[in-house]
Amino acid sequence: MSNSVRGSRQASTPLSLSGGLIVACAASALLTLPARAQDASGATRRLALFVGNDSGGDGTRPLLYAKDDARRLYEVMTRLGGVRREDALLVLDGDSHDVDRALSELDRRARESHAQNERAALFFFYSGHAKDGALRLGSSAVPLEALKVRLAQSPADIRVAVFDACRSGSLTRTKGVRHAPAFEVETDASRQVKGLVILTSSAADEDSQESDAIGASYFSYYLATGLLGGADQGGDGRVSLSEAYAFAYERTVASTADSAAGAQHPTYSFDLAGNGDLVLTDTASRREGVRLPASATAGTWYLVDGRGVVVAEVVKGGAERMVAVPPGAYTVKLRLPDRLKLARLDVREGQVTELDEARLRDAHFSDDPVKGTGLTALYAKHWSLSATGGLQAVFDAPTTAGGYFPSSPYVGLEGTLHNFFGRGFGLGLDGALGSTQGVLNTALLKELAYRYGVAAVGVSIVHEWGQDDALVPFLGARLALQLMTREFTDAALPKQSYGTTSPGLVAGLKWRVTRSVSLMGRARVHYLLYTIDEQKSLGWADLGLVLDYELRD
């Protein structure tokens, strides 16, 4: 499967944690889940903001999975992380103002919790582009320095910020960052933690990468799958921040080691006081997912969803392991040196499905259920060829009432170079022929029968939304060269022709019948300037059906 990088050209000026005391190695996680831990100061209310933006504006290439990363973490943290849905804000393809507003709202809620003698924890997650010292949200930017100050000054007692972006390690490198998965956890905490933890997906000089096989960025995927239980090394059904980070670190480095962009090393930094166990998710209390019994073969087990995308993985040793995936149908895969072992299983709501290894069947590597999202290929430049037919109507009086041009059916061929101008923006070339018979009638001429012909070639720039969806709306601009002729039954009358370039708009809806074959309904509206007898602004529209075949690798 293809990888893509979360491109950023240059690391920004290193940022430092503002004004905080570094408590190296005392950064044991000190946050407990509200449902399970209360102390003298009361419960902890978990607040969370998940930000995902595929677009980084000028100088960046659109990402494929940033929004999906944010959605994935949102689902994990609201299912297993003790974050109530109403306290989880999801900002997808938003700008800096949206992030600012969301943070302000969460600050307000943190203060509200304090007023009710309740502790507050803020979980901030960002997946997207970072460039020149700022998170890039579309055409807007959030300076990293300012964001870090903002998080440090948040009224929440503890703030956990996760950045999955290129060179995001610049956020941590001036504060004793280590490329090592090491939080030291003190489990018998006596003091509640306060402060800021920052996790980044890559070092300050590294790109962060995405993968079609997992439909996510590596770091976010491993963080999420770790939170589902994959990182629960203690086997207690609770995944602490240190466990999640250690798992995400190890798996991200391993998965990217051989990639073209090079290994990607997550980083962390912290500015914490107090101690305790910072538990991020509790897979045991949910009691929903897949259990790998202690007797199951040791190794890395994968859970693959119906799309062929890996949604979770767990490295099993001798102990029982739980993966708290949401309800759904999965294929469980174990990769052996010479073959795969596969089994289908269903996870129902509120139930734990235990893997029965006896049900596994052997499969050849060519039957690997992991197909990936295919988005990289989908969004790659590729051609499609189309056959089209429709009806073109001119915005003019009927020729029987003195109008100039009749309506006409047409057939045509088209070629489109998808994603030629960036993701979703394609270049189209088309040609069509139409013909009909009509009657011309003017005030001074009685009915003159004629045969009408039209030939057109056009070039268009069209944007498709959601190219991976079954229904793909599109809209664009087109410039057509149109040549029309009419030949009268009365041979004494001259054959006439008219040629014009005609700008217009094109819009429609594509329905993917298969991965490569689509049917489209399309409308085009064009301006038509007539200049012979008079200067007259006309127009034409056509409604067409298009059968499209995409040529992909």
Add this chain to the structure above:
Amino acid sequence: MRTTTLLPLFVLCACGGSWSNKDLEFVSTLPSRDALSSNLPQPKAGSPLTGVSTRHDGLNVGDPSQAYARTRKASADFNSILDFLLGVVEKVRALPPSARTADSRTWGPYSDPNNPGFRFRLTITQLDLTHYRWAIESLPQTGDAFPIVTGAFEATASLLEGKGAMTVHVKEFRDRLKVSPDLARLDQIAIGYVTDSDPRLSRLEFTVAPGAVSGLSSIGYTAREKSDGSGAMRFLFTTLDPNVTELEIGSVWLHSGAGVAVMTVKKGSYAGATAVECWDEGFVVTYAAESWPGGAVSGKQSDCVKVAGL
């Protein structure tokens, strides 16, 4: 304001061509060969008719009709003259005009291949809603243009139907342009036509230059044709027979081909005498009667077809 708003669209629109309803209106005022020609039914291949050379003394029922043969030749001559006169018009009509104004269209000027140094042009001018005037003029390299053909048309039912006339001004150009010897003997050719009635009418009249043809100042053809395919033609026919030097022949025919000719001797020793000849769909005589001395009668007059309205 509107123009300003649409300016970017105009820039994107490179337009051109000949698509014009008004052009069609203008060219429809020109006479067309199809509208003016004589459409006499023609014998099928293998017919025994071989034209006027079949004449022999005495005409009997069952013989090939001489009157039809003469009418056929006259019809062919009439159409040939139309072809000649309207040839330029027909060619120009197939082209888009070179210049357009609100009330005129101009084709050319084009080089005149038969007269180096001269060009010609056709101009049609709309005088009012229903009246048009047109002219083919020759343009010498120096000096004023002079008319070759002029015409006028009054539309009644539509521009395809009305009353028209055209005049070939032979006298004006025969000394300046190359012309055939036959044309050089004429001063003028005039055509009048009516296409909004049934039958439609076409009349050709040649005005002979003084002294060019002894004793003759004009020669004419008149052709009528009804929508049901019946037609008529009146013309002069000359022979070498001193008794019948010149015949005026008026022929009428049905769509089937059967017809009747009434011939009046205009010049010759039998001047004033008449003859009637009827023929059937096979163009053979069904009745013949000559009133001149020694003239014969063959067949029954009741075997003649009746052609009404012409």
